[in-house]
Amino acid sequence: MIVAPSLLSADFGNLQRDVEMLNVSSADWIHIDVMDGVFVPNISFGFPVMKAIQRVATKPLDVHLMIQNPQNYISQVRDCGAMMMNVHQEVCEHLDRTIQAIKNAGMKAAVTLNPSTPVVMLEDVIADLDMVLLMSVNPGFGGQKFIPYTIDKIVRLRQLIETSGSKALIEIDGGINAETGAMVAAAGADVLVAGNYVFGAADPQQAILSLKQL
Ligand code: DX5
Numbered sequence: 001m002i003v004a005p006s007l008l009s010a011d012f013g014n015l016q017r018d019v020e021m022l023n024v025s026s027a028d029w030i031h032i033d034v035m036d037g038v039f040v041p042n043i044s045f046g047f048p049v050m051k052a053i054q055r056v057a058t059k060p061l062d063v064h065l066m067i068q069n070p071q072n073y074i075s076q077v078r079d080c081g082a083m084m085m086n087v088h089q090e091v092c093e094h095l096d097r098t099i100q101a102i103k104n105a106g107m108k109a110a111v112t113l114n115p116s117t118p119v120v121m122l123e124d125v126i127a128d129l130d131m132v133l134l135m136s137v138n139p140g141f142g143g144q145k146f147i148p149y150t151i152d153k154i155v156r157l158r159q160l161i162e163t164s165g166s167k168a169l170i171e172i173d174g175g176i177n178a179e180t181g182a183m184v185a186a187a188g189a190d191v192l193v194a195g196n197y198v199f200g201a202a203d204p205q206q207a208i209l210s211l212k213q214l
């Protein structure tokens with residue numbers, strides 16, 4: 001299992017300390033949640049903070065943009081050191097063009113679906129994607145409860161990937177802990193994002209390890 005702890009639940013007053021903890025943990029990637037207060041009802045942080053994270057992080061950065069017009073920020077996201085750029089399907093009128101632009105900028109391309117957006121929306125672009133991120137909560141906040149119908153979406157997405165010959169990974173984001181992590185792992189997930197479960201734990205390194213072993 002690939003594990004990507006979300007810095008949204010980190011202590012922003014001690015961001016360097018928390019990134020350094022992830023550097024020496026068994027986490028594979030660092031998940032970075034950017035929110036604009038328009039697409040989602042919350043604002044997190046933007047490029048200056050991402051730059052600061054980039055200076056300290058030694059693990060690949062998985063950037064999840066919960067913003068409108070993500071196609072306008074591709075070069076800035078790349079310059080912040082992103083390995084993966086996730087854009088929401090719901091805000092991309094020209095999704096194919098945006099996917100190609102992300103890859104041309106030298107990043108891996110991922111498309112994110114809200115809980116209410118069906119997997120079939122990606123049928124025609126799935127072969128071009130490096131990853132699909134299925135939201136298992138409504139985006140905007142950490143610490144929410146996992147939405148159970150995500151399990152059926154993972155199964156449908158796995159079928160779509162197999163029938164199309166796509167190499168896309170399946171990432172799940174929202175309400176992931178040891179229990180829900182085991183459920184999504186059994187359904188076919190490749191990557192787990194976890195915020196509250198990691199940073200709310202008495203021993204964050206152990207929490208990461210418990211997801212790694214699923
Ligand atoms: C929510 C973000 C998530 C969030 C997950 O909108 O996309 O990445 O940090 O937090 P938990 O794991 O606490 O649900």
Ligand code: ZN
Nearest residue numbers: 033064173193
């Ligand atoms: Zn996220």
